[in-house]
Amino acid sequence: MNALWKFWDSSLGKKIVMAVTGLAGVGFVVGHMVGNLQMFAGAGAADAMHAYAKLLRTSMPLLWAVRAGLLACVVLHVTAALQLAARNRAARPQGYQQVTPQASTFASRTMLLGGILLVTFIVVHILDMTLGVAHPNFTHLDPYNNLVFGFQRPLMAAFYVLAMAALGAHLVHGAWASFRTLGLRKASERPLHRTIAVAVAIIVALGFMSVPIAVVIGALQPQGAASEMQASR
């Protein structure tokens, strides 16, 4: 058994893998959320979002490398999570009649459930907004109008908002726990204290939610396709 397999096979090794891939995910969602805020650029928003989509495609090999990296992170994160959950369940075959939580939080106790919701969301989201196959009115490289038309379906907008609430909860525990799992924090008088993770979770969740909510309340309306796209037609 080589050292890498031994590491992956140990519960602690799996937690380390989950922390590293989780932090990669945190970086991704922060970047994605900030990019989305260009939806609020006013009259030029469709142009801004189009330019942003083109910018991400500056180098297709690089884009595909990033996508492959992200996919690998998701696969490793989910595999480790499911394996650990099975081990954790086996570690207590008989539960308590009465148990009073002292320190665990709603966020920490719902990591598995929220994670399953997020995986479902990722699949739906890619079919909907990346491939457009689950989208009523999809135009490649016109993300502004794709988002607006997409969120004019109230149920889909509600699903996005729910998923982003789950993402926030996942980050409240996960962003904090990742740093501790990797041993990147100093010893502390209040080791359960987490200000930065809560701030990141709230900002990311609200930032993502702002777009579907703005569409549902009518603050974002369809715009003419980006000027560059019209010119090329």
Add this chain to the structure above:
Amino acid sequence: MGGSSGRTLNLTLNVWRQAGPGSAGGFKTYQAKGISTDASFLEMLDVVNEELAAKGEEPIAFDHDCREGICGSCGMLINGTAHGPWKMTTTCQLHMRAFRDGETITIEPWRASAFPVVKDLVVDRSAFDRIISAGGYVSIATGNAPDGNALPIPKVDADAAMDAAECIGCGACVAACPNASASLFTSAKVSHLGKLPQGQPERYRRALRMVAQMDLEHFGGCSLHGECMEACPKGISIDHIMQMNRDYVAASWKGEPIAKAGGAG
């Protein structure tokens, strides 16, 4: 010192009874009458057991030894909390003034596949012993006792090691953990020895072997719920888990060196 408060309590106990390791168990209800608020929780059980013995019934089996909070024997889940409602207090140091007259108290053994029930509230915690055997030791120089303070240790390190060394191996961390993980126990041992110069020769091997043994005993993994730290009667911090993880990652990177046969002398 103050004398007896003179107050007494009448309580209903809901206790897990199990005849032996393989047998099916269940909760049984007992009345504990006229219990002094000055009694410890174990003394309350002693009173109940005397009545049971007098009636010819099997007394409630529970582990206990020092009854002064330092041996780690007397663990049980009391009303859903390991060692009961008082923070940083073992069951033997929990006193009955923590309860109200007429209260129902649910008492359960630690629940973990690594801690099988021996009888009633007694569990087999020898999985902890095997984790210690796997790496919880240091190389020592035999011969004359060394001079005191011959080996300088920074106070910060000595304090951190002492904090970890407070662990009494009671198993409350495992009992309270939603995953039945032994991470707090194992990390306290890794941290206790790894912070001191005497513990350096085996530092990385220790982390690898103790973590491997923890998995072999079928403890769960750490999700950082923080329940262990709250349940720990010695207030051991989850910061030690960071130390264990750092040592484990470094050790995995280095790999375990294969010792050559034979030694010096």
